[in-house]
Amino acid sequence: MSRKANCHDNAVIESFFGHLKEELFHHTRYLSIEAFTTALADYIVWFNTARGHTRCEGLSPVQYRAQALAA
Template sequence: MHTDQGFHYQHSSWRKLIASCGGIQSMSRKGNCYDNAVMENFFGHLKTEMFHGELFASTEELSVAIDDYIFWYNTQRLQARIKGLTPMEYRSQTLAALAV
């Protein structure tokens, strides 16, 4: 789990909770907001495109919605920064070019 260096994320009870679930904590370096910029960008899209105004009846419903969004994001969402392709199309083209 990636977090910033806020006090609540450094507290021993938070670290124990993460460890009890089998998680591993990582933190950005102090004063460096770019350590996790790619994921922060993705989460920004997720929040505005999937969560905005939505209520979920259960954590299971939320989990399914997140899985569906990630699949859609990778296979259908066109992105200008990668030449109007989906992430999967861009990945496939890049791998094909490397194989030549």
């Protein structure tokens, strides 16, 4: 845990949840828990393998790691 008034430890996960809510949750109404959990699992796979990130030079995290390991 970070010290009081120090949010740096939480910044990464809060950023992820912000993207998750904006890209997956706010635009869709799910009719069942199963539909939501399937969409959530698909989103996490897409987020890590296909979605480009600015901090990764426009590559997905998987592509960025593969590039770094190949160098």
